[in-house]
Amino acid sequence: MFDVNKIRKQFPIFSGNPLIYFDNAATTQKPMVVLERLQRFYSQENANIHRGIYQLAYEATQEYEQARKKVASFINAKNSDEVVFCGGTTEALNMVAQGWGREQLGPKDEVLVTAMEHHANYVPWQTVCKQTGAHFRVVPVKQDGSLDLDQLNSMLNAKTKVLAITHISNTLGTINPLQEIVELAHKNQVLVVVDAAQSIAFDQVDVQQLDCDFLAFSGHKAFGPMGIGVLYGKMEYLSMLHPFQQGGSMILQVTEQETTFKPPPHGLEAGTPPVAEAIALGTALDFIAETGLGQIKEHGQSTLQYARDQLSSIQGIQIIGPATGTSNILSFLLDDVHPHDIATILGDAGVAVRAGHHCTQPLMHALGIHSTVRVSFSIYNNPDEVDHLVDALGTVKKIMS
Numbered sequence: 001m002f003d004v005n006k007i008r009k010q011f012p013i014f015s016g017n018p019l020i021y022f023d024n025a026a027t028t029q030k031p032m033v034v035l036e037r038l039q040r041f042y043s044q045e046n047a048n049i050h051r052g053i054y055q056l057a058y059e060a061t062q063e064y065e066q067a068r069k070k071v072a073s074f075i076n077a078k079n080s081d082e083v084v085f086c087g088g089t090t091e092a093l094n095m096v097a098q099g100w101g102r103e104q105l106g107p108k109d110e111v112l113v114t115a116m117e118h119h120a121n122y123v124p125w126q127t128v129c130k131q132t133g134a135h136f137r138v139v140p141v142k143q144d145g146s147l148d149l150d151q152l153n154s155m156l157n158a159k160t161k162v163l164a165i166t167h168i169s170n171t172l173g174t175i176n177p178l179q180e181i182v183e184l185a186h187k188n189q190v191l192v193v194v195d196a197a198q199s200i201a202f203d204q205v206d207v208q209q210l211d212c213d214f215l216a217f218s219g220h221k222a223f224g225p226m227g228i229g230v231l232y233g234k235m236e237y238l239s240m241l242h243p244f245q246q247g248g249s250m251i252l253q254v255t256e257q258e259t260t261f262k263p264p265p266h267g268l269e270a271g272t273p274p275v276a277e278a279i280a281l282g283t284a285l286d287f288i289a290e291t292g293l294g295q296i297k298e299h300g301q302s303t304l305q306y307a308r309d310q311l312s313s314i315q316g317i318q319i320i321g322p323a324t325g326t327s328n329i330l331s332f333l334l335d336d337v338h339p340h341d342i343a344t345i346l347g348d349a350g351v352a353v354r355a356g357h358h359c360t361q362p363l364m365h366a367l368g369i370h371s372t373v374r375v376s377f378s379i380y381n382n383p384d385e386v387d388h389l390v391d392a393l394g395t396v397k398k399i400m401s
């Protein structure tokens with residue numbers, strides 16, 4: 001049985017702190033096991049990896065590579081060599097845009113992104129199109145916040161080389177029917193790059209089942225540390241990535257005039273990686289598996305459903321998303337109060353929410369709004385906290401009317 005109070009006790013940030021934290025789409029809080037793992041590395045195991053031949057260095061390397069295996073198993077990659085550690089989703093997507101796109105795209109090609117992308121899966125593609133002369137095209141969203149699949153279908157053509165798409169919208173909570181979309185793209189020989197930042201700790205992300213070509217996520221949105229993320233790629237495409245960072249650790253040989261690089265994943269991990277963070281990400285994924293991804297999803301959905309029902313009873317509320325499926329993310333507006341004013345008053349009432357464009361300005365533009373208030377739920381949230389949010393929104397109405 002899923003016991004929120006028991007779960008909550010595993011997160012030190014909540015102990016003796018009346019924090020109501022509804023900003024999980026920005027970053028999740030960290031369970032004690034993850035914090036302890038970080039501390040254990042730095043206090044007992046600290047050594048650089050893939051370099052030293054003494055015992056401590058050997059063990060640190062083993063732990064780091066073990067974390068890679070855990071990630072591979074979590075996303076069901078065929079092989080752990082398809083898992084590249086990097087700084088986070090943003091870095092992973094830039095690695096693909098610059099490492100693959102800059103080499104492979106040209107003026108005759110088209111790149112598709114969706115209008116609901118986070119800037120991290122939008123701007124790097126816009127930039128690489130400017131650099132290569134490729135045509136940058138945006139698949140529209142409907143007014144209900146779902147992706148326009150008919151438009152996507154008609155925009156895919158022989159010139160399309162890549163589709164960059166989010167699994168779950170960080171602003172609307174819209175869940176895209178990825179499997180169907182990947183199939184459609186592949187029928188047109190289009191490479192699919194998935195932003196799984198919001199889905200990795202919410203739903204099962206099975207890269208073999210999805211059949212996506214690249215996929216990116218951040219550890220810190222999955223109960224892991226900041227500064228660590230993952231780029232997954234099918235080996236045939238990872239091997240095509242030009243390493244956009246170069247230096248120590250990733251070379252085979254350097255002569256005065258030439259350098260040869262290691263194959264993936266190590267050839268794409270230049271310099272000292274965030275070793276402790278990678279290992280603690282492995283612990284975070286263990287934590288998710290032990291808690292049960294299905295339970296996490298169900299709890300997120302039921303908390304969202306409860307919030308949606310409660311918020312709907314407030315006069316003047318306008319729920320902006322989600323349109324399709326039920327995720328753990330919900331955006332809303334209240335009367336004509338600016339979302340920043342709402343978030344400030346909620347913050348004073350001890351409720352942490354996010355207000356703004358959520359790094360999705362093209363989406364805001366498409367929906368004809370400039371910002372929203374966003375609440376996003378995780379395993380430690382409960383209905384009492386949602387009731388508190390609703391009360392605090394009553395205060396917003398009183399102050400701002």
Ligand SMILES: Cc1ncc(COP(=O)(O)O)c(C=O)c1O
Nearest residue numbers: 088089090118120170195197218
């Ligand atoms: C959907 C989505 N993509 C990408 C990112 C960027 O993640 P990071 O800042 O960890 O690189 C975020 C962060 O909010 C996100 O929600």
